[in-house]
Amino acid sequence: MSEKNLSVPQRALVCRVAAGLFLLAACLALLVPALPLLMTGESLVEMRCSSTAGCTFADGSLSALDEDVRAELRATPGAEARYADHLDSVPVQAGLAIVTIARGLPIAVLLFGVAMALRVFGRVLEAHADFGRALRWLRITAWASLVAAIWPAIDSFLRSVLLLPGTPYGAGWMIEADFGPLGLHLLLAAATFAVVWALDAGLRAQRDLAEIV
Numbered sequence: 001m002s003e004k005n006l007s008v009p010q011r012a013l014v015c016r017v018a019a020g021l022f023l024l025a026a027c028l029a030l031l032v033p034a035l036p037l038l039m040t041g042e043s044l045v046e047m048r049c050s051s052t053a054g055c056t057f058a059d060g061s062l063s064a065l066d067e068d069v070r071a072e073l074r075a076t077p078g079a080e081a082r083y084a085d086h087l088d089s090v091p092v093q094a095g096l097a098i099v100t101i102a103r104g105l106p107i108a109v110l111l112f113g114v115a116m117a118l119r120v121f122g123r124v125l126e127a128h129a130d131f132g133r134a135l136r137w138l139r140i141t142a143w144a145s146l147v148a149a150i151w152p153a154i155d156s157f158l159r160s161v162l163l164l165p166g167t168p169y170g171a172g173w174m175i176e177a178d179f180g181p182l183g184l185h186l187l188l189a190a191a192t193f194a195v196v197w198a199l200d201a202g203l204r205a206q207r208d209l210a211e212i213v
Contacts, residue, residue, distance in 0.1 A: 011122075012122040012123070013122070014122075015118045015119065015121045015122030016118075016119060016122045018118050019115045019116070019118035019119040019122065020115070021115075022111050022112075022114045022115035022118060023111075023112065023115040025111045026107075026108045026109075026110075026111035026112040026115060027108070029104045029107040029108040029111055030104045030105065030108040031104070032104060033100065033101075033103040033104040034100055034101045034103070034104065035047070036057060037097060037100050037101070039057070040057050042057075043093070043096035043097050043099070043100045044059070044060045044061040044064050044087070044096065045057045045058065045059065045060055046058045046059075046060040046063065061083070061084075061087055064159060064163060065163060065167065066160075066174055066176075069164070069167050069168075069169045069174075072167070072168050072169060073167050073168060076168045079167065079168050082166060083166040083167055085166070086163075086165065086166025087163075087166060092162050092163075092166070095158075095162045096159070096162055099155060099158045099159060099162070102155075103151070103155055106144055106147040106148035106151045107144075107148050109140070109141075109144040109147075110141050110144035110145050110148055113137045113138065113140040113141030113144055114137075114141055116137040117134045117137040117138050117141065120133045120134040120137060121134050131203055132203065135196065135199055135200055135203065138192075138195075138196045138199065139196055141192060141196075142189065142192040142193045142196050145185075145188060145189040145192045146186075146189040146193075148185065148189075149182065149185035149186045149188070149189045150182070150185075150186075152176075152177065152178075152181075152182070153175050153176070153177040153182070156174065156175055156176040156177070157173055157174070157175045160172070160173045160174040160175070161173050
């Protein structure tokens with residue numbers, strides 16, 4: 001069945017179903033990054049799955065460090081024990097847990113914004129809501145896409161602030177950023193802002209024309 005053959009109630013139903021799928025995706029985006037923490041109680045664990053061993057959890061406390069810091073840690077006598085004690089402290093554990101839970105938050109907000117915009121679009125088709133409400137949700141989505149683009153760098157910064165004091169490197173910070181994906185994500189965020197701006201401009205023009213007529 002082509003889109004032209006869909007009635008208004010059917011199109012509204014499609015919007016509501018799509019909104020439900022995006023809402024489910026938002027819940028998964030929030031849950032999946034925190035799943036190892038919820039299952040093991042540890043923030044620095046890595047979930048590894050294979051056809052032979054199934055899914056297992058491995059200690060990721062060393063792999064969370066920069067390669068040079070990790071090499072210095074292994075070369076310094078007693079440093080690994082001090083690093084383990086540092087990770088066991090309550091402030092570090094709490095900080096790592098918060099950073100881990102927040103990892104999926106920008107994408108979850110983005111998907112939730114899309115879900116709510118689609119829900120409003122469905123109500124617009126049935127003349128039960130104003131198109132401007134959908135634009136407000138799309139603006140939230142645009143800002144969330146920008147935050148999601150830079151969040152990996154923020155995540156690495158926050159983790160380094162928490163982990164480095166327990167290493168021979170000492171207190172400090174590091175930022176890891178892959179500029180290829182970062183540039184692509186920023187372009188997608190800019191495209192989202194452009195679409196929202198275009199829709200907003202079209203809505204304003206339509207309202208101005210309605211006032212003139």
